[in-house]
Amino acid sequence: MATQRYYLHHHPLDPASRRVRLVMAEKEIPFVLVLERPWEPRGEYLALNPAGEVPTLVIESERGEAPIILSEASAICEYLDEVYSTPPLLSDRAEDRAEERRLTAWFERKMYAEVTAHLIEEKALKRMRGGGEPDSARIHAAYHNIHGHLEYIGWLTEQRNWLAGDQLTFADLAAAAQLSVLDYMGDVPWEKHQTAKDWYARLKSRPSFRPLLGDHIAGLMPSKSYADLDF
């Protein structure tokens, strides 16, 4: 394979972007981060990704071929797992892969819609881009809903080593990506969810997690224990 350069267009508050960062780091693919503000996408960015969402991965080849442009987190992650098979982040058996993909969608879509999206929007984006006062009903709904997801993580990891089975897979990275955004904002009630906390502590101490723990968002300080491995 010719030398390639990877540019990941992302936003640090976007869990789907964080999932791709974790996947690339687990596979030890070096990449450059390009910050986008998806709530006011540049024209140039819309040309890369007409949906205007993050993440988008641009792969440039040194041989002057047209770049490969990939968007939508699951499409990017499946691509990376197909092309960079070490370490695999999906299992060999079709049935196990289905469970891994189900759980990935659970966290990336259901947990995001019920918890993460509310808190990002109300506590961070409204401040960073304007948009009025935080809606306390949405914040309370998110604080209520997060318990169910932490319980589910606890329940899964009581029966399995990782969320979907014996191996670390996309499912763990998708769940951890949601939680790392929430943890940045200090919104995870770890003290009530010891089993989920133990699982997160294992992920947080992996080398792939380190770059995320260095994130610093302008105008939004991370919570005290965000980068603390002994939280």
Place this chain on the structure above:
Amino acid sequence: MATQRYYLHHHPLDPASRRVRLVMAEKEIPFVLVLERPWEPRGEYLALNPAGEVPTLVIESERGEAPIILSEASAICEYLDEVYSTPPLLSDRAEDRAEERRLTAWFERKMYAEVTAHLIEEKALKRMRGGGEPDSARIHAAYHNIHGHLEYIGWLTEQRNWLAGDQLTFADLAAAAQLSVLDYMGDVPWEKHQTAKDWYARLKSRPSFRPLLGDHIAGLMPSKSYADLDF
């Protein structure tokens, strides 16, 4: 492979369920439909799928093994494409697969959120399960947004035989699944989108589409041209 029986838990107004029906029909896998009402999931159904959403595919083996239970449309469809590889509904090249998955997510998530979900909720579900008067602002937003998606389909099929390339893939079936629900309700402005209409006509005349055209939802008549191949 031992003889297996397939039970697809679905709702006819749910585009993700329709996508799985199309995928199974393209692969000529016989299956039994089980009707669920996802807005009031039975306890028995929640035991199959804790998210309570449709579709869920249950595969029973005649050898008395534990059934395989799969949920979340993309996880189900990827499983089916891995296990039943003829005809393939994703291409061979990783790069092409990424584009096929990106477009699948575009229609199943973006078009669904911007168009289909509004119209299902306001025009059908509020009537079928109660929930007050339709919200005309949501209906108008959906009628506005549908044009962009039909233009995108038209633009894609002007440069390619099918939405993602030369072959029929998940992307076509995901887009057609959205449109078939909207078409049931008579909500697709075909007269303004000839290229998209030509593409849909090709899909509509495939044998895999026939069972969908026979759908009849209690309390909600299909539009006049819904089952008409010469619409």
